Amino acid sequence: MSQPTSHQVVIIGGGAAGIATAASMLKRQPTLDIAIVEPADAHYYQPGWTMVGGGVFQPEVTRRTMASVMPRGVTWLKTAAKSFQPDSNEVTLEDGSTVRYDVLIVAPGIRLAWEKIDGLEATLGSNGVTSNYRYDLAPYTWELVQQLKSGRAIFTQPPMPIKCAGAPQKSMYLSCDHWLHAGVLGDIEVEFRNAGGVLFGVADYVPALMDYVGKYHIALKLGSNLVAVDGPAQTATFKTEEGEVTQQFDMLHVVPPQVAPQFLADSPLSNEAGWTDVDQHTLQHVRYPNVFGLGDAGSMPNAKTAAAARKQAPVVTVNALRQLAGKGPTAGYDGYGSCPLTVERGKIVLAEFGYGGKLAPSFPSWLIDGTKAQRLPWLLKADFLPWLYWNGMLKGREWLAGPGNMIAQ
Structure with a gap:
C-alpha cells in the first residue's frame, strides 16, 4: 500500500461550499497547502436549474468544468472519499489511497435518493415525469410545460430536509405563469403535493405565496408524500393521513x-441523522476540534441553499485558520439562508431568514420587501446572482458574506 499523502487542509467536496472555502482560505493565506477531494469533471450552478426548467436559462450556462473552478494552488484529488478516521487525522479514498490532514473540512453535499420512490428511476425523463433537480432533466421540464395544453400537472415535495426548500414551488409557479400567458391554464388541473404540513417554513412569506396559489388555481395537498410512480400508466401514488392515494397525471x-452521503452517515463524524455533527454557529465539529462542516451535509438547522454556503464559507475559513494556529473559533454563522421564490416570470418573493425563521433581509425594505412579489429580486436572480457565484463566491471574494462575529453560545 502506498504511503499516505499529507496536506495542511483537506476539503471533502468540490461543490459550492468546498470551492468557496478553499478560495477564501487562500485569499487569507496564499501559501496554504490545500487538497480538495472531488471525483466529478463538472461543476454546476444548481440554483439556475429552476430557470432552465422555466425556459429562462439555457442549461449550458449552469455548467463549467471542475478544472476551471478549482482555485489556483489547490491539489485536486480526483476521487471520492470512502471513510473517515478522525482519531488518526486520516481519510481513506475510493482509489485505496489515504490522505492525512491537520484540518479537515467536510462539504460533500446531499444525496438525491431517487430510489426511495418505487418506479421513479425507470421513468425519469419520459412519460411526462421530470425534475429540475437534475441537469439533464431540467430541459425536459420546459419541454413538457410547452407541450401541455390540458390535463393534470402534479408538483411534489418530499419530507425535509431537502436542498432549496422553495424549488418544488418555483417550478410550479413558473409553469403556471407560462400556461396562464398561453391561455391554457384553465384547462390544466395543477396540484402541489407536499409531504409537509405548511406551504413554506417561514410564515412571513406564506401570504404572498398563497396569493399565487389562488391566482393559478392550484390545489394544495399538504401531508401528501410521493411513494411510487407508474410511468407508462402515468399514475403517481401518495401516502396521506387517510391512506394511499393514486392519481393520474399528464x-x-x-x-x-x-439524505446524507453514505460514507459520511457511516462515519464517526456524523450525528444520528447522518449529517456532519457541528456546532451550528462556529461550524466546528462537536467532538473533533480540527474538523469543520458546511454546506448541505452539515447538521445545522438552516435552509440548505447555495446562499447559506456562501455565508458559511468565510466562517469556516476564519475558524479553521485559527485552529491551524492553535487558537479557538471567533466567527459565527447565524443560520442565514435565501430562497428566491420565482412566483412568475419577472417577479420573485425573496425569502431571506436565519435560525428560527428570523427574517434576515440583505436590503432595506424600501428597496426590496421580501414578503412581496417584486421585480428587482428577479433581476438579482437572473443576472447578478449567477455572476456573483462564478466570479465572487468561487473566487473567495466575500461580497455580502463576510464572517460574522462570534455569537454567544
Missing part, C-alpha cells in the same frame, strides 16, 4: 427524498 415534477 406531467409530474418530482423532487426526490434527500
Whole structure:
C-alpha cells in the first residue's frame, strides 16, 4: 500500500461550499497547502436549474468544468472519499489511497435518493415525469410545460430536509405563469403535493405565496408524500393521513427524498441523522476540534441553499485558520439562508431568514420587501446572482458574506 499523502487542509467536496472555502482560505493565506477531494469533471450552478426548467436559462450556462473552478494552488484529488478516521487525522479514498490532514473540512453535499420512490428511476425523463433537480432533466421540464395544453400537472415535495426548500414551488409557479400567458391554464388541473404540513417554513412569506396559489388555481395537498410512480400508466401514488392515494397525471415534477452521503452517515463524524455533527454557529465539529462542516451535509438547522454556503464559507475559513494556529473559533454563522421564490416570470418573493425563521433581509425594505412579489429580486436572480457565484463566491471574494462575529453560545 502506498504511503499516505499529507496536506495542511483537506476539503471533502468540490461543490459550492468546498470551492468557496478553499478560495477564501487562500485569499487569507496564499501559501496554504490545500487538497480538495472531488471525483466529478463538472461543476454546476444548481440554483439556475429552476430557470432552465422555466425556459429562462439555457442549461449550458449552469455548467463549467471542475478544472476551471478549482482555485489556483489547490491539489485536486480526483476521487471520492470512502471513510473517515478522525482519531488518526486520516481519510481513506475510493482509489485505496489515504490522505492525512491537520484540518479537515467536510462539504460533500446531499444525496438525491431517487430510489426511495418505487418506479421513479425507470421513468425519469419520459412519460411526462421530470425534475429540475437534475441537469439533464431540467430541459425536459420546459419541454413538457410547452407541450401541455390540458390535463393534470402534479408538483411534489418530499419530507425535509431537502436542498432549496422553495424549488418544488418555483417550478410550479413558473409553469403556471407560462400556461396562464398561453391561455391554457384553465384547462390544466395543477396540484402541489407536499409531504409537509405548511406551504413554506417561514410564515412571513406564506401570504404572498398563497396569493399565487389562488391566482393559478392550484390545489394544495399538504401531508401528501410521493411513494411510487407508474410511468407508462402515468399514475403517481401518495401516502396521506387517510391512506394511499393514486392519481393520474399528464406531467409530474418530482423532487426526490434527500439524505446524507453514505460514507459520511457511516462515519464517526456524523450525528444520528447522518449529517456532519457541528456546532451550528462556529461550524466546528462537536467532538473533533480540527474538523469543520458546511454546506448541505452539515447538521445545522438552516435552509440548505447555495446562499447559506456562501455565508458559511468565510466562517469556516476564519475558524479553521485559527485552529491551524492553535487558537479557538471567533466567527459565527447565524443560520442565514435565501430562497428566491420565482412566483412568475419577472417577479420573485425573496425569502431571506436565519435560525428560527428570523427574517434576515440583505436590503432595506424600501428597496426590496421580501414578503412581496417584486421585480428587482428577479433581476438579482437572473443576472447578478449567477455572476456573483462564478466570479465572487468561487473566487473567495466575500461580497455580502463576510464572517460574522462570534455569537454567544
